[in-house]
Amino acid sequence: MPSETGEGQAPPILDFSAFYGTDSAKKQELVDQVRECCLHNGFFQILGHQVPLELQQKAMNWNKRFFDLPLEEKVKVGKDTNTWNRGYELLRSQILEEGTLPELKEGFYIGDDLPKTHPYFINKKLNSGPNVWPSASALPDVDDFKDTAQEYYNQVVSLAKDILKVLALTLDLEETWFDEFTEGAVATMRLLHYPSQPADSETKLMRGIGAHTDFGTITLLLQDKVSGLQVFDYANDSWLDVAPTPGAFVVNLGNLMMRWSNDRYISNLHRVINNTGEERYSIPVFFSGKPDFMVECLPNCKAEGEEAKYAPITVEQAVVGGYQDSYGRAEKHKKDEAEKKNGGYIAVKAPEVAVA
Template sequence: MASSEPNTARSPPLLDFSVFYSEDLAAKKKLVDQVRDCCLHNGFFQIINHPVPVELQQKVMQWNKRFFDLPLEVKKSVGKDLNTWNRGYELLRSQILEEGTLPELKEGFYIGEEIPKTHPYHVNKKLNSGPNAWPSEELLAEVEDFKTTCMSYYHAVVSLAKDILKVLALTLDLDESYFGRFSDGAVATMRLLHYPPTEKGDGEEKLRRGIGAHTDFGAVTVLMQDEVDGLQVWDKDVQQWFDVMPVPGAFVVNLGNLMMRWSNDRYISNLHRVINRSGKERYSIPVFFSGNPDYVIDCLPNCKAEDEQAKYPPITVEEAVGGSYRESYGRAEKWKESQKKQGIEKAVGATAGNPVAVA
């Protein structure tokens, strides 16, 4: 029987990423071998000694917390429902990634590359591309520092993600530059996230998630956690959830569905979730690297025999990632509609003389 209780015994390993930039070929080969093992096992690993400055990590996390401490009216002034390209503030309970659970107990703020409405990606509605949504200076006096910090961090992590893809190419016995065309003109999305503590004693606690069990949609995700735990990774070998405990300065890296499809299921895009049982506020910042939206994902060399059929037909990044995104938000909208319908039915029952319990 599968256990739902997490532990840390098989938490993703910490890897020293600095050797990727060194001249020590033996150490670099060891890193590549370690990453390959992680990709074959559950698609998760953690990296330390990377190029993103600790000071920048700390500053953007401070802004993460400051943003969500703003009054709701200020956050809603940059709500992502005010545009059609998914930039800005996302209310609590806006998404359901795990079917059968309640809308997720998280609020977010979406950021991406700052591009004008005249850019071809925006004109052609490529993967939620467009200008970012920032609070006005009247509502947030230090908004320029908020913008500068977020964009500096975004570009630093996107650059790191491209280096991680170089390592992944080497794990597949490909040239280090193999994913270059995929990375050119890439779309990546950053989310500032805030998870209130999971509500307890309401009869529905087992169905509450900060983020429900899911796999990521893109190629790779690079995540920074604060000091509060809650992230859990599923281990298929032992049928158990394992905690990914926060490590100061480290990034959690995981493969997404694109990489799993691209490698013909050789590599794993693994289930993970967040349940904040700590009693504290949890904050994190993932950067989802999707790639060039027009790039066609087809089976990688060395991932199938010459006479073997690929498991998946070719598909563009736009088609693959966009479809998954719409599905997850559609679940939350269906749930809200069902709740509204139930409320109407209860109200009709009450007016017909049937007693209705009021919570």
């Protein structure tokens, strides 16, 4: 069984300012550090980026203000009111780790604010359409919420594109190699709130977010002051705590990048268990890519004459499959619980799941 406590060394904090500087030696050092992290566990953290601390803090403050709204106001902008994954998500809506309870988190989905006349919306492309917002009567200064969220989203998406330039260099490709993939890319931002787990909760079954790997290409996560994020370290068979660092983004590779690199780079397990007694808030931005872009084995990721491990797949096909699996588990759990209450079956103890 893996250790349930954070041990070993958490993902390192790298100085990303070298990417924007003129010192080629420092830039190469950054590339080498990122490569090492991608090969080890697919996680690293960055400071020295170009997203202002003031904007990060303002976005996080709006995160808290939104979740402070009464439930009846939040559900008015629920994501079940549209088909393009925008708006509020109730507590216990998702199960990412099989064998655990529905997750103790609530969310609010935001993305590129596309009109219904946009080709992505008309053709029902991945998570594409207009954002939804609370009314001004429910949330005074809601226009500032919109402006802050959109500015923060745009700057983090721009940073994601810079990170992909560094990833290209780690694979001995031209810095611009991913430019076609990032043009017209889709990314999804989630404001997240994790109530503290009850003191008497079953830790082996209760999660803020269960152990999972992300579906897309890369994720950039902003944490508030409360801990809870853990990354699995296969070398030590243990969970590593990722303590919040002011201004830092936690960056991790998703399943699509792992597939793209022919499993050379790692999309790693991570989870959130908030037993701090405090409310935890975070803002991940999931960068997927251009929906119709065909992902097939990257250059330099397989030996000459070797077959790629995976067939070509579009970005949209890859990401949608992950969503369907995780939300499907939560819906099945709710159905099973309803049947249980109605005497539809005999309850059995959930298995203890070893995540390794």
